[in-house]
Amino acid sequence: MPAVQETVEQVRRIDVDQYKYGFVTDIESEKAPIGLSEDTVRYISAKKNEPEWMLAWRLEAFRRWLTMREPTWARVDYPKIDYQNAYYFSAPKKNALASLDEVDPEILRTYEKLGIPLREQEILAGVVRPEGERRVAVDAVFDSVSVATTFKAELKKAGVIFMPISEALREHPELVKKYLGSVVPITDNFFATLNSAVFSDGSFVYVPAGVRCPMELSTYFRINEKNTGQFERTLIIADKGAYVSYLEGCTAPMRDENQLHAAVVELVAHDDAEIKYSTVQNWYPGDADGKGGIFNFVTKRGDCRGARSKISWTQVETGSAITWKYPSCILRGDNSRGEFYSIAISNGRQQVDSGTKMIHLGKNTTSRIISKGISAGKSNNTYRGLVTAHRKATNARNFTNCDSLLIGNQCGAHTVPYIEAKNSSAVFEHEASTSKISEDMLFYCQQRGMSAEEATALVVNGFVKDVLQQLPMEFAVEAQKLISISLEGSVG
């Protein structure tokens, strides 16, 4: 079935030309000299007052990176990146310190414009709130540094550590040293290794044993400066029985040149712990002709290290000129569970190559993958996923469902699943067709007097909402604004 007019209209509304976060904030910034060398790495490390071992770690990554070649297997096409013609560190000159009052008002206004009122939340913190109202602690990253983290005091009371990773390196070096690179090693892949060498900031979260994090944690990434790459590093650890829900959002100004965003996210879940990681990715996608936009080359991986642990990834991808990311779960602990829910929308000349990896190592591990891809304009949208059960992963279970929708005949939708079973008790099911899920429902709706098209729209909309519901409430609203789209005529 071709897309109905309504859907086409709604997709146009989120079209690349109407990117509303494309403004630039004019603030003074301090940058590392252009280019990338050992000196750049030393500069960043020195700027951050890092311990000696951290510099050694970075330099090892950098030397490793020099021997590596950029991967070409993804279904994306872009001009060669000149790694020497970019800034690897850019910080607003007035660095935020003790409280929000010291933050450059210009930056605060930027976040307000983006709908993230840092100041307001800080003020509201002291006010009595109605029971049960949800609050979000925000860590705002502006170019290379974290400018503000809200609700610090309250989180501290609960024992939760939530701070910029550069601060954590100084205050909790033992924790950072123990976990950094334990999920995504410095040798992992080209972009992750680059990140290990030059990452400037990002969030660090540690939830101690038995603690349920009292509020949603959120980081907002903003690339502002021209010609800079953003390399943030997020590390989240949930100790035994802990629970944390973490949200991530991102935007960038509209620029003609491509900017590189190569982040690394590492999650570690110990016994009975649960981490929920949600992303609404809305980097600048470039204009309708494919000029400019962010290259989003991200490595995200979660390690279900303990028994009965759970990691859940939810992502809504609407931005970036090129997306290259595969949030993955290593299901190491027995009875652990991994989930991946994704909606990826591409328009204009965007290229998306995204998916997940579920690596079943422990016994009785389960995983679930729900992926919805929508491509319009001249974009290409690829789902690439790996599900594998190793010899000892007895009773591994996986269910995968990936659907895609094409709007117009100049775009492409592709599905590349890898399913590897090395254990006879593993049960893997993979499906990529709408009819399988919805025939009964369609019949039911039609029997109630709806047209086939209306019925399809209703059923599939409901299904996408299931994915949306995985997002914490604050983000669900934002995401829904981005995708109020009816899906029909899906193809695998």
Place this chain on the structure above:
Amino acid sequence: MNVELRPVKTPAELALSASYADARARLPGKGAVAELREDAFRRFETRGLPHRRVEQWKYTDLRALLRDSYPLAALPDAAARAHAKNAGQVLTGVDRRRLVFVDGAFAPELSDLTEEEGLTIGSLADALAKADPLVMAHVGKVFATEDVGVALNTALMGDGAVIRIAAGVTPQRPIHLIFAAGSETPSSAFVRSLIVIEKGAKAAIIESHDGGDSQVNSALELVVGDDTQVDYVKITQGRALHIASLLATVGARAKFNSFAFTGDAALVRNQNFIRFAGENTKAAIRGVSLLRGRDHVDNTLLIEHAAPHCESREQFRSVLDGESHAVFQGKIVVQPHAQKTDAKMLTRALLLSDNAEADNKPELEIFADDVVCGHGATAGALDPGLKFYLMSRGISEKESEALLIEAFIDETIEEIAHEGIRDALKFAALKWLGSRG
């Protein structure tokens, strides 16, 4: 790490190059054919044998599996021909036209060459040598691919069948190409066949391979015309290292069915390159693989929908025992103008042992918006609930398992249109089950 320096050549690569250098002058065909061989050989020289970093060969690392390349097979002597006499027995009960190839060379004296109107049968070696126009028009042109397996075949192709079925003709019996190993010494054969089925013709083609310790690289170029009905069955058994490529173009309003049966075969790679070039064609590409011991069977498909309104169904099932390894890679490509394409792919692996490995990669690449495409993939063991049910009815465990496996395989074999072939393959599957330890 993504370092991709071309390593030192492996012994097998060196042996292949030596075979080509040595045989170049004697291989059939001059002029355009010789150029075709040169081109293909250069493709092999620059790329080397495919390895796990080559996406299409990810799970069948030929560079590691092919330790050494055997010398090209000599022309079969009387002993070899006698040895090959009983090949293709799996279809004994089926009334068919037998065409026998021993160590890759056509054996007319073992073949049934009774004349039939509208049916032309010849040897590829002869056709290449005398630059036969039909062969010159099609060889190397049916489906353009950069695949190294195909390139090696083109460079070293020796003999095979050339069959033409004229427009509107339906041959009386299925045509059975029997590729047998005759020689006792390890050798390699590069067989290439061309079958042209003209408008409105109806044909059933069977290709069977059974060999001992040999290396076979077989390719079949199949030109399926408009309004035809073609059933193609490939049966692969034996201990050979076997690489087979089907290169097919299917015309409009055709009914094309292909079935690949692989049982007790040591190392098989069946790669199918099929293009739907005309509208309203219906095709079914199916296969069943039975593996045990250290068998390795790889079914790889590239199905290209290049015309609107075509329907394709792909279904592959494998049963794995011992330490075997089954691979399925199916890629469906829908070109931008191929609207109303209806393609469905299903792959299922039944794992009977904890040491077996099943790798599935069903892939879709879609550039048209008004299509229905889908794929399903499952991997798992026998349903313990079903087994319990059967056992509670007094059936032994082993028998219950056999029944369930049979049911699993039959679902696909059932789809073969020709009754005789269907029954013969069912019997072969039962034999495999019966001998399961």
